[in-house]
Amino acid sequence: MKEKLEKLLENSQSNYYSYPVAAILECNDGTLIPGVNIETSSPSAGICAERNAIYSAIARGYNKNDFKRIHLMAKSNKEIMPCFICRQTLVDYCKKDMEIVSYFENKQSIKTVEQLCVYTFSENDLK
Numbered sequence: 001m002k003e004k005l006e007k008l009l010e011n012s013q014s015n016y017y018s019y020p021v022a023a024i025l026e027c028n029d030g031t032l033i034p035g036v037n038i039e040t041s042s043p044s045a046g047i048c049a050e051r052n053a054i055y056s057a058i059a060r061g062y063n064k065n066d067f068k069r070i071h072l073m074a075k076s077n078k079e080i081m082p083c084f085i086c087r088q089t090l091v092d093y094c095k096k097d098m099e100i101v102s103y104f105e106n107k108q109s110i111k112t113v114e115q116l117c118v119y120t121f122s123e124n125d126l127k
Contacts, residue, residue: 001101002103005071006022009022013039016040016046021072023052024071025070029066050082050090064094067098070100071101072102079107091117091120095113099111100116
C-alpha cells in the first residue's frame with residue numbers, strides 16, 4: 001500500500017501550502033478508492049485527501065458498512081492523522097472500528113476511528 005500512496009501523492013494539488021497528502025480507502029470487497037488533498041487559495045474551499053476518498057466512495061454507492069480501513073501518507077514523511085473536519089466525516093460515515101493507517105518513514109501507525117475520535121458529536125446528538 002505504501003508504494004501506491006507514494007505514487008498517488010504525485011496527484012495532490014498542493015501549490016498553496018505545499019503539504020501533499022494521499023489517502024486510499026480500502027473497502028471490504030477489495031476496492032481501493034483514492035483521494036488526494038486539493039488546496040485552493042481559500043483554505044476552506046479545498047478538500048483533504050481523506051474526505052476526498054470517503055466522499056468518492058459514497059458517490060459510487062458505498063457506505064460505512066463497506067469501509068475496511070483508510071491508508072494515509074504525507075510527503076513530509078511525518079506521522080499524520082486526519083484533521084478535525086475529516087475526523088467529523090469519519091465519525092459520521094465510518095464505523096467506530098474502522099482502521100486509520102498512517103505511513104511515515106519506514107513505519108506505520110494504526111488507530112481506529114473510536115481511538116482517534118474519543119469525544120464525538122454525531123447524529124445521535126441531534127435527536
